[in-house]
Amino acid sequence: MRVFDLSLGQMLWSRRSVFLGILLGGPVFLAAAVRLIVEMSARGFRINGATASGSAVFGLIMWLLYIRFIIPILGVFFGTSLIADEVDDKTITYLFTRPVPRRAVLLGKYLAYVACTVLLVLPSVILVFFLIVPMGGSTIAGAFPSLVTDLGMLALGLIAYGAVFALVGTRLKRPLIVGLVFAFGWEPAVMLFPGYLKRLTVAYYLQALVNHEMPQDSAASVLLTLFHEVPSVAMSLLGLAVIVAVSLWFAGRAVENREYVLEQ
Amino acid sequence: MIPPPIVAVVSADHLSKWYGQVIGLNDVSVVVPPGVTGLLGPNGAGKSTFMKLITGQLKPSKGAINVLGEPIWQNPALYFRIGFCPEQDAFYERMTGLEWVTALMRLNGVSDTDAAAKARRAIETVDLVDAADKKIGAYSKGMRQRIKMAQALAHEPELLILDEPLGGMDPIARRKTIRMIKDLGRAGRSVIVSSHILHEIESMTANILLINQGRIVAEGNVHQIRDLIDEHPHTVYIKADQTRALAREFLSQDDVLSLKFEDDAVVVQTAKPDAFYARLTDLAASGELGGIHEVTSPDDNLQAVFQYLVKS
Secondary structure (H helix, E strand, C coil): CHHHHHHHHHHHCCHHHHHHHHHHHHHHHHHHHHHHHHHHCCCCCEECCEECCHHHHHHHHHHHHHHHHHHHHHHHHHHCCCCHHHHHCCCHHHHHCCCCCHHHHHHHHHHHHHHHHHHHHHHHHHHHHHHHCCHHHCCHHHHHHHHHHHHHHHHHHHHHHHHHHHHHHHHCCCHHHHHHHHHHHHHHHHHCCCCCHHHHCHHHHHHCCCCCCCCCCCHHHHHHHHCCCCCCHHHHHHHHHHHHHHHHHHHHHHHHHCCCCCCC | CCCCCCCCCEEEEEEEEEECCEEEEEEEEEEECCCEEEEECCCCCCHHHHHHHHCCCCCCCEEEEEECCEECCCCHHHHHCEEEECCCCCCCCCCEHHHHHHHHHHCCCCCHHHHHHHHHHHHHHCCCHHHCCCEHHHCCHHHHHHHHHHHHHCCCCCEEEEECCCCCCCHHHHHHHHHHHHHHHHCCCEEEEEECCHHHHHHHCCEEEEEECCEEEEEEEHHHHHHHHCCCCEEEEEEECCHHHHHHHHHCCCCEEEEEEECCEEEEEECCHHHHHHHHHHHHHHCCCCCEEEEECCCHHHHHHHHHHHHC
C-alpha cells in the first residue's frame, strides 16, 4: 500500500496523465458539440436516416471511443510503463533496495495505475452520459442503471488491460509497440473469426459485458456480428479474473528475476 | 571472556559477473570486515558492478556473495539492515526532500509519524534542514547528493553502502560528509564507500580494497598505496565564482604544477593533494575568494598507479 501511495502521486501528476486527461476530454467535447448541434437543430440526432435516442448515441460513443480505443490505449500507455518509467528515470534503485519484495512493488504500482485511470475515465464517461442521454426522449433516471453497469465494465477493462500490458512491459523489449499491436491489431483481427483464439483476448470477455448494441459501422463489424460468440456474464468475469491473475503473477515473476542495469 | 568472532559484512567467494562478452567482475574472493572500508578504482574498474552485486541489484554469474551473513539476491528483508546511496542522480523531482525521504522510509514498514521523524533526523544529519521543504528539482548538485545520503541513513542501517557519495559536493559539504562517515564507523556501523579518488577514501578510512579491470588488485592499508599516488600529479576541477582570483592564489603555491581554465571552472594539477585540498577547504570556508560550488577530480592519474600495481 505504501508503494501504491508513492506511485499514485507520481502517476497523477506525470506528463502521461496530463496528456491522457486531455485525451479523455475529447469525448466530453464531442458530446457537448453533439448536444449543442441537436439542441440548435430541430431534427434530433440521426443514424442511418433514423432519429436515435440519447441512450443509443451514448452506446455508440461507448463502443467507438471508450471500449475500442480509450480503455486499451490507457492500458497500453500506463501498463507497459509501470516499471519501465522507473528504470528510465533511474529511480527503480530506491524501490528495489527497500525491504519490499519486487513483486509487491509491481502490485503497488499496478493498483496505483488502476486508481489513476479510473479517476480519469469515469468522470469523462459520466459527463458524456449527462450530456448525451437526455437527447431524443431518453431519461437519465431510466438510463442510470445502465451507466452504473458501464462504469463497472470500463473499470474491469482497465484492470484487465493494465494487467496484460504490465506483463508485456516486464517481459518484452519495446513493450509499447507490442502493446499497441496487441490492442489494435491482434485483438480486432482475432475477434472477427470463429475459433478459440479469441478467448486469448481481453476484448472477447469485456465486450460480452457491454449493455449497448455493437455498432454496424463497417464490414468488420458485420463479420463480428456474424461470428459473435458471447460468453455469459459469469464466464466473462471469470475469464477476466484469470487473465488478470495470470498476467500479474508472471509479471511479478519477471520483475523478481530480472536484473535492471541502469546506464550511468 | 572470549570476544565474539568478527562477522564479515560482505564476503565474496569466487564472484564473477559478466554482461554478454564483457566481464564486469572476475573471480573476486574478498572479505570486508566491519568498520569503514573504501572501494577504490578508476571508472570501469568494476566498482559499480561490485556495488550492484552487494546491494542485490545484480545476480552473480558465478560464485557467491553474502551480505551480513546472508545471500542478498532476492532477499528483501536484508534491506532493513542495509542503506544504499547510489551514484546516479535520480529522484522524484516534484517531491520535497522531506517528502521523498519520508516516503522511502514508509517503505521500510515504519508508521507515518515515525517515518517523518526519522526523515527529519536524517536530513538534520546531512545538514539540509533549510531545504527540506523545497522541491528536489530546485536542489543544487551537492544538495542532491546529501538528500540521497539522507534516504540511505534514515532507517539507521547496520551497513551503509555509498557509491561515489562525494561527487559534485562543495568542499564544506565534502568535509562534513567525510566526518559523518567516520563518526558512523566509530559508532559501530559498517560503511562501504566507493570512489575513484584515493585522497577521499584516505580521509575516511585506512582500510581499502583496490579494484581494477574486474579484479581486486590490493586490499589492506591505504598508506602503502598513498606513497605511490604521490608520485603522480593529482588533477582537481573547481567550479567557482572567481576562477581568476582562485588561480592567482593557487599559482602562489609551489605544489601547483599546472593550471587551466574551462568555462567557469579552473583545472589544477598539484603534486601535494593533501595540502591543496586543505587550502581549498579553508578558502571555501572563509569565502574571501567568492563561492566554490563544485570540486571534482578525474582519475587519469590513478590509472598510472593501477598499471604500476598490476605490474608489481
